[in-house]
Structure formats: structure tokens, C-alpha cells
Amino acid sequence: MKIVIAGTDRMGMEIARQLCREGHDLTLIEQQQERLEQALGSLDVIGCCGSCAVPETLAEAEVGQADLFLAATGSDEANLISCQLARRLGARHAVVLLRNPDYIQNSELLKDTMNLSFSIHPDFMVAEEISRVLQFPAAIRVESFPDCELEIVTFRVEEKSKLVGLPLYKIGSRFGQKILVCCVEQNGSFQIPRGDFVLCEGDRISVTGSPGALRRFFIASDVYKKPVKNVILLGGSRSAVHLTRLLESTGVSVTIIEQDLQRCGYLAEQLRTADIRCADGTDTAVLQETGVRHSDGFVALTGFDEYNIILGMYANKLGAGKVIAKVSNSKYTELLRDVFPDRTLSPQSLVAERIAGYVRGLNHASEKSTIEALYYLGDPRVSATEFVVGEKSRCVGRSLAELPLCSGVLLAAVIRMGKSFLPDGQTVLLPGDRVIVVTAGRTVLSLDDILSGERFERAL
């Protein structure tokens, strides 16, 4: 697909890298020539230099022939103007990144009046993701599939866990719950495990099931931790405001530490019930005084990755329950995987994943099966993709045991008539079913891609 991206700062580059990896043809627009050349040197894309809010630049980037225009510069206004222009010039879809909460409040209205496909709010996405993790502190990530009672929860197998040394086929009988382990990360490599796979300490595993079943499984296996009751946020950024609102709506009490007095005033105005402290959060005495020791959750959301990482580690040492740090530089994420106690979270990766998922959906709105949603389970190599089974799909009408599935592919769940269930060998897929496919190290663009070609021929 032909995609034009405006803006090559960290956000734009992360999106470009992800889309480039998925095989799309990209054109980048950037105002600063040096920056553009740096981008062109590291990715297989073309670029054009100029402001994205100028029609000539957009025309030079051939926006008119583009399937998707993506405005990801640092300025909301430039993003909105360029999207408007791009649509006028003939771009088939336009996606805008918005940061100013005043604009986001009216994003639906903006979307309609400006003819946009959808708008992405990185700060809000960060807040929503953090809030989801804090609701379920045992998990590293929680992906919930809307309106079908299904979740994929990723968590770490701890040292003294009951799960250590347990082969997967015994998990069902041992804990009596219908859940499925769909992906395991062991020593940095991802795999779709077989039934005889034995769990070790330090593995990160992803489990699917209904929220109820998962909860009972976590309680039975002692993985469960109680939801947080009080959280300390470091840095009063836009994500912090949104996160506070989300947390307070579920009854969590929030303390925000912010250095800037004026900003504190604004926060106090916006968030009446939150406890706002005007202090330098990098001062460890301040952290102790605020009560990090007794907090259930500590979230570092300042603008500096380094502060977030170090203070997150410090809070963990003091005894904070669940520690989350915002780390924008995705290169750091890999380094921190084994060092950082709980979860680091990169707004760039979140946005890039969301957009890649959207693009996959656009790209393969084919008859055989359509992609509904796409989630990455902690790494772009492992994804959970939701498909709608089309009438012409080759998967229809035979039990799963008969289907010649590729390696590295798992049918994690089937959703029929709004109800999800875990499939077994006797399950037969029907047209209109939604299925969730977990893949490791392989890209699945349509449902039929999960069938291995030759074996299918032979089976016929």
C-alpha cells in the first residue's frame, strides 16, 4: 500500500519503521533536510523536504495516489491542516495524531467535519494502557477484545510460582479453568508452545480466556494480585491528567508529583479530587515523603526517559507495588527487558502498533476474511489478529483437527454470536465467526494464510 507520513520525529519514525517492515511503500515528508536525510539513510523509503501544510509539498509526495496519509508532526494544527489538504488532493484515508486535549474532546466532530478516517491520541492511549495494567497488576499487558468477553493477558512466571515446571497440557486439569496458553517468550525468543511445553521461571506467557476464567485461574495459581488502591504519578503531563480521570472513576486515589507550580495550578483545576504535590520528583526525599513505600502503584510519566527509568527502579526498591515507566526511546525497551521490574511503555510503539493494525485492516478487506483488530503481544513479531471468517474461506466446514495449520500459528479463540469459546479439535468454523489467531514470527494477512499450502493440496 502507498502511504505518506508527515513528520519524522521519534513518533513518525517508529510508525514508518513498523509500516516499512510490513512491506508498504512509504514517502516521508519532513521540513528539516538533515533530519530527512537521516531518515532516508536508515529506512527503505523516499522522502520530500518541505512543510506538510503546504499543498505543493503534498503534491510532490504524490498524496493524491496515496492509500493513506498520516499526519504525525509535533503540531496538532499542522497535522489537521495537512490531513484536510491531503483528503482534498485525493488521499483515500487520512489519519491524524492529536495531542491537545481540547481538540481530542471534540475529535468525533473534527473527524466528521474534516473527513478524517480516525484520529489517534498518543497521550490518551498511554493513559488507557497504564490504567488497564493497573487494574490487573499481575499482568504485563492486557489486551481485551471489545464486546466478546475475551482477554489476552501476558504475565511473567515468578520464581516460586505454582506454574514452574508444569507442562501446559496439565494446566487445565490442575486449575480447572478453560484457558489457553497461546504464546511463550523464553530467553528473548517467542514461540507458540505445544502441549508438552514445560514452563520455567522468568518466562513471559500470554493466556487467553474469558475474563472470569482468567481471574479464577490467576487466583488459583497465586499469580493474582489485588487491583491497586492508591497510585503515585510522577509528572503532570497530559497522559497523567487522563490517567487520573480513568483511575479515579474506578475508585483509585491518585497523587501527582509535578515540579512546575503553574502546571500544578492547572492540574488542581482540572482534577479536583486528586492529591497534587508541587515538588521535584527527582529528589528521592520527596518520593519517600509522598509515601512511595506504601503505594500500590508508581507511574513515571515525565518527559525524560532516563528519569522515568531510574526513578521507577528506585520506587521499586522502596517497595512500591506495581511500577510503570514511560520510555519513549524504543531502543531502551529492549535493554530494560530484564532489568526493569515491571513494565516500560513506549507511546511510539503503542501508536505504531495501532496504526499498523489499522493499515492491515485496510489492506485486506478481502472477501475471504477481514481483519477486525490486531494486537502485538509485547513484540512486533508476535501478534494476535482478529479475523471474520468469510464464506469463501478454505477454513469453513471442517473441524480444526482436519485443517492443515502452519507452524507458529494458533487459533486462540472463536467468537460466535457474541460469545467466545476456546476451540478444540472438534470445533468447526462457520462463516461469520470471528476468530483470534496468534502468530509468532510470521505475518498473516488473511485467514487462509494460516493454512499450509502443500498440505492443504494433499488433504484434498
Add this chain to the structure above:
Amino acid sequence: MNRRIVGNILGKVLLAEAALLMLPMTAAALFRESVLPFLYPALLLLLIGGMLNRIRPLRTDFYAREGFVSVGLSWVLMSVFGALPFVLAGDIPQGIDALFETVSGFTTTGASILDNPETLSRGCMFWRLFTHWIGGMGVLVFIAAVLPVSGDRYLHIMRAEVPGPTVSKLVPRVRKTARILYLLYLGLTLAECVMLLLGGMSFYEALLHSFATAGTGGFSTRAESIAAFHSGYLETVIAVFMMLFGCNFNLFYLILLGHAADALRSEELRVYLGIIAVSTLLITANIAADCGGILSGLRLAFFQVTTIISTTGFTSCDFGRWPEFSRWILVLLMFVGGCAGSTGGGIKVSRLILLAKSATAGLKRMIHPTQVKRIWLEKRPVTNETVQDVHIFFFVYLFACGLGVLILSLDGRDLSTNLSASIACISNVGPGLAAVGPTGNYGFFSTLSKLTLCFEMLLGRLEIFPMLFLFSPAVWKTNR
């Protein structure tokens, strides 16, 4: 440096050469000559290339340094193995001569050591002219077009192999760009072949001359080059195609997409055509009296100007006997060369435009010291780094050319022979003046001189840096 990955790429290059050797082998078989001179080198390449290709890179890092080294080494290895058929067939028994002929072929120079090329076997002749076609667009670009390669990595290779101060891709993906380039190249070559057939050339000669024109090489099947055909039509067709192959291929793509007006507005193209027009007129005026009329003067001048500026090196008359004024114009044209992104050699028109503009801006700044000025090319501002790179390129180019003359002068020939030989080789033109002129050849030079000229040809084709960096210790260090 990531040596394993460079080794892997070299393996692919050698395998590609083995595949390309199949064509002259087929030609040899069709003409009932021995196929062994091509079969043995192909098997050898298959063996070595296959072994190198099996090297699995431990790391995937690949930067400008790896790009330069793989391109430089590829071309050296390709030339060495490419010389084997000539030696094995017994057509050019001396190793150094065969190497010179092959380097001259791959670098699209067209400088020959042969007294009379007509004595070559047909298979060797095919290979000799086919090397022009391979070298014209570049073998690594060819690999990018046919093999699935990682685009991020190949960008550095394209930069090192495709001529011009900056590389502009036609479409986002390197692979598609390479494919488009090769398809354009193939299309134009076939078009020329058809035109030559219509002029009464045999298919064999039409095909080979099309190869030589497309790569802007200049080898011919005949000793007298194009003059041997005594045909105004053939001369005009070849002259026009030489001019076309000296143009930036991006422009052909623009025209194919229906943006002909944009293509014709290109600054570089206009200057290129302007230089051709002015030089042709000046030479016509200068030689008209000696060669019987303005029309025949025009015909000779146009052919010689296009052959030199596109750095092809075909000849339709002995320009060595022209007046000093005309000869010097041709020598100057040797420096100019084709456009960036063409198959031609030389300094390239766009670099000269940048040099002239930067000189003007520099002079103005001396008068108004506070003036700040950006240099523009093709309606775009050019970064200072690019301008600086052009200055460096210009200096090293002239320096290497001068150093070459110094080494050649050890042989005791006259200045005009040495100077024109050095220029003709580094600019990939082929024929020079005096002893290396249209009627002469390079056979008389000593081994040292031949090696020097080989190196100059490679310097010129790869635009200096990839060859130069092969001698830089900093490039070879494992740690960066």
C-alpha cells in the same frame, strides 16, 4: 566492518557473473566455437561464489562503509574473473592485457589493447561487448533487481554504484527502483537494436553495438569502429542513442509516467543538451572546410561530440587529425561526461553545474562578506555537505588523473598521449589522442601503466570513493 555480510554479497556477485557468462557461452555454441573458455570460469565462479554465498552474517549492521567496500571489491573480482575467457580462448594470451580489456569493458571505457578486434572469436567478442552492458547499469543494481534483498542495506550499495552526487530513488523501494531502471535500460537497448537492424546491420552486430552504446562503452566489432559501416543512418541512430544513454534515467521514467514537460524542464538535461549543441556547432565551423561541406562536418562533429560527452568512445572518423581547437574541445568534453544517474562516466554535468554555482557564490561572498547564499539545483536547495562532496570529488578526480599521467610518462611517450590516455580512462571514454587516438590502441603501454589505467578506469566508473576506500585502513577495522 561487518566482513561476513560483505563476503556474502561478493558471493552473490560472483554467482551473478557465472549466470551472465551463460550468454556468451550460448553465442559461442551457436557459432560452433568451443564453449569451454566460458564453462570453466563459470564453474569456478559457481564454486567460489557458492562458498562465499553460504557465509551467514552474524550481525545485520550495514552502513556506508560496508556499501563502499562491497562495491569496490565486487568490481575488482568481477574484472579478474571476467578476464579468464579471453585467456582460455587464446584470443588475448597475456593476462594483463586480458585484465585491461575486461576492466575497460566493465567500466564501459572501451579502451582496447587489440590491434585488430576482428580476429577475436565470436564468443569472446560477445563477452567483450556484453561486459559494457553489465557494467553500464551496474551488477549490484542487477542483483537488487532480481534477488530479494533488504532495502535498508541496499541503499548504501546503490549510493556507491549509481553515478551522481546524490541518489534519488524513483519509487520508495530500492528493489522496485532497480527493476524499473533495468527495464528502462533493457527497453532502450532493444529499441536501438531494432533501429540498427532497420539500417541493415546483421542481428549479431546490431545486438552487440546496442550493448556497447547502452553501457556507453565503445568497444566495436570492427577495427575502424562505426566508420567501418559507411552509413549516415547508422551513425545518426547510434549518436542519438549515445546522447540518450548519457541522460539521467529518472527522466525516462518521468516521461513514461506522462510527465514529459517536467522531464524536459530538468536543469541538468538542458545544460547537457546545450553543451552538445554548442560544441557541435563550434567543431562544425572549425572542420567544415577540411571535410567537404557543412553537412558532412555537422554529421562528423555531432557523432564525435555525443560519443565523447556520453563517454562512449565509438568513432566515425579519425578526430586525431582535426585542428587543435576541435581536439581540445573534445578533451574538455571528456571531463564533462554524462548526466548523473546515466550510464556515462566523467565528472557529470550536475557536478559541474554545482561547481560553477558554488564558485559564483564564493566569489560574490568575497565582495559581500556578510552574504548568505544557498545553492540550488533542479529547483531544490542543495545541502552544504553535498557541495563539499562535489569539491572533494573534483579535486581527487583531477589529482588521480594527474598522478596517472606521471606514472604513464615513465614509458617515455609524448605528453599528449599520456594526458589523453589518463583522461580517457578515468572518464571511461576510451580513445584519446596521438598514439591512443581513434586509430591507435593501448597495447604498447608497460604492465605498470596498464595497471594504473585499470585502476583509473575503476576509479572513474565507481566515482572515486569505493575504490579509494579499499586502501584506507580505517575502513577495514573490525571495530568501528
